[in-house]
Amino acid sequence: MALLLAAALLVLGYALVSKTSERWVVSAPMLFTGVGLLIGFSGIFEVESLGAGTVGLLAEATLVLVLFTDAIRIDLSKLKNDALIPTRLLVIGLPLTLLAGAGLAYVMFDGFGLAAAFVVAAILTPTDAALGKQVVTDEQVPVRVRQSINVESGLNDGIMLPIVTVAATVLAMESSLEETGIAGLIASQLGVGVLAGVVAGWVGGRLLDAAVSRGWVEGIMRQLGTMAIGVAAFAGAELADGNGFVAAFVAGLAFGAAARDQCQGAYDFAADEGELLTLLTFLAFGVAVVGPILDEISVQTILYAIASLTIVRMVPVALSLLGSGLKLPSVLFIGWFGPRGLASILFGVFLLEDSGAAINDQIFSVVVWTVLLSILLHGATAPWLAGRYGDWYERMETDDMMEAEETFEFPIRG
Template identity: 50%
Template sequence: MLELLLVAVAVLGYALVSRRLAMSAFTSAMFFTSVGLLVGTGGVGWFDLAIEGEAVTVLVEATLVLVLFSDAVRIDLRELRRELTLPVRLLGIGLPLTVIAGTLVGAWTFPDLGWAGAALLAAVLAPTDAALGQAVVGDPRLPPRVRQTLNVESGLNDGIAVPAVTVLIAVVVAEEAGSPGDWVSLAAREVGFGLAAGLIAGIVGGRLLDSAVVTGRIQGTYRQLATLSVAVLAYSAASLIGGNGFIAAFIAGIAFGHVARDHCAGVQEFAEEEGELLAAVTFVVFGAVLVGPLLGNLDWQIALYAILSLTVVRMLPVLAAMLGSRTLLETQMFFGWFGPRGLASILFALLVLEEVGGEAGETIFAVATSTVLLSVFAHGLTASTWAGRLASRLDSAHEAQPELGWAPELPTRRGHIRRSDA
């Protein structure tokens, strides 16, 4: 009960000064992580939950399902068809190269992990969370195309990473069990059944909701709840038939957004409010339970990997992906730096700890959480300053620059475009 009280006080405290903090470099993720570090086992010891306890597991699963489904729903792929060039470069070229680079660095830094373990670590840290740099994706000084490139990337790369994480967990578990051939059938079942459950839930749920709205059979509040129930339906159905529920939630979001686009606003509103609450709780737990106990055991290998993961492992693949794009080098460096690791990586790391376990699982968990901790503060503190600098540079650029082209304004993971008076 004390843990619940501390979370409530933290949320209330932030809410009372949120408008003022929104104009500073101190982000909500930094605030709630700091609170967690202060009250957790690495601080005064008031917040004491077991990492593998039921409360943490439920929080992880609920948050990840909501994040994956709402991310897939809010990114309108039909709206983006004309202007997918830059996001496609980041997702189609930059993301695979980032995983490859992270695997190479991981195998060199942690040789005991092996290639499969190093690849799993890289996949866990591949997704980005643009909400950690909200000053970037919500800053009206930046051209829409720059903001939306990072917004779309962060909205889709966590869902794209789920199958990779799923398959690599199966590989590592099979290797640990001494039966390396078993991972193929397990991974195929989880991915295949997850895809099927997600498609069916998203399409059928979207069609039923659309029909109910057209005929006036549904009330406003339940229209929103019905949309969210599609995510839960996809997750639970996939889990029951042996599929991966997180893959199902992401695919259901894509399918639902395609067949029932007019009803997606409710999900976005929910994700902005209740999703923000889940994120706040997650970052308090992250600081108190996940990171706090690890701070005294950090070594040079973990620190080195965390630094390399946020710099060369991310930035070099992005620069390679942007070759021939005619964008400014400063824009490319901006894209490369602002790949903050956040919610998805935290949740993936917990899944690895739960399903892989052992020395490999603990190593991946420690490295991933340390990298996220560094990212929370490094990206939060630099977002507004660098965004302003790039905006000034682009103000003087030629109007034919690709960064200045048209792009649709899509909602961000937490909130909408920041007003100048916010």
């Protein structure tokens, strides 16, 4: 109960200065992770009461909400007409980042086989734009660049989820898994998840849209109904031995296609609850996860974490944007601002819960150190680099620059 009181007071305190904090070097994830770490070290609170079940439940609820709302906030019908940069980042940059991360992990860590290398790379490939929120909210930064980072972050966690799922399960079963087992795994986990997501999202979306158009539902119940669709997709897939997280993401995409007019209100509602869950996740990350990992530092882990945030991310981004028309400062800016945050934390927690194997502990340590460095480095550099890049753009702006072209603005998570 004391820990709950501390969390409530921290949220209240941050809320009181949240507008002012937009100018701080210390971001919300930095603050909540740091306070969580202090709570864990202080000994004032019974941190043991924050058991694995509590953290797992918080992580599960947060990930379902994030995946579903990320999917509904990106309007694919608008994106397909103006998707040059995000498409390059997701279709070219994302696979290259995965391969680069897996290759580096395989070389650097003696105990890693291919499955372990792909697991750690897949967990650390998704980005979280909320860790450098100023980058996607600062109007000095050209809207095309801001929205490219935003759209990439909104879709890459859902895209990587099936790869994380398959790689982690293969890792757990690699000693006895045969080819038929792999095919069965993909069919049961992903196939059922996709089917449940499509059915729940499309049918639920059409029903809700019809009810709204007839005046049968309005206000908060419309928003609650939308959230219920995401939860139903998750629960239905899990009951059918599928992957509920895949179902939640697919349900968001299907709902967006079936009931686009209902998405904005639902997203606004979910964004508030999602913000609270996200902050509590970073607090729990600091309290229960970061402290124990500090004793497990190694040179290879730190070097991999630094490489993951720099060359493993920035080189594939640069390659994917060749010929796009973006200037070098824009390419470097997009390449640097690929923070690792919420999705990586949550994927890592589920990996650790699934198995207590030593190799999973090592993977989790690499993930935690990478996320921790990302929280610090991207959070601290976002205000300064956004300002510097904005100043450069103001000096160099011309009508024929790719950066200057208008684009649709999607909602921003966090």
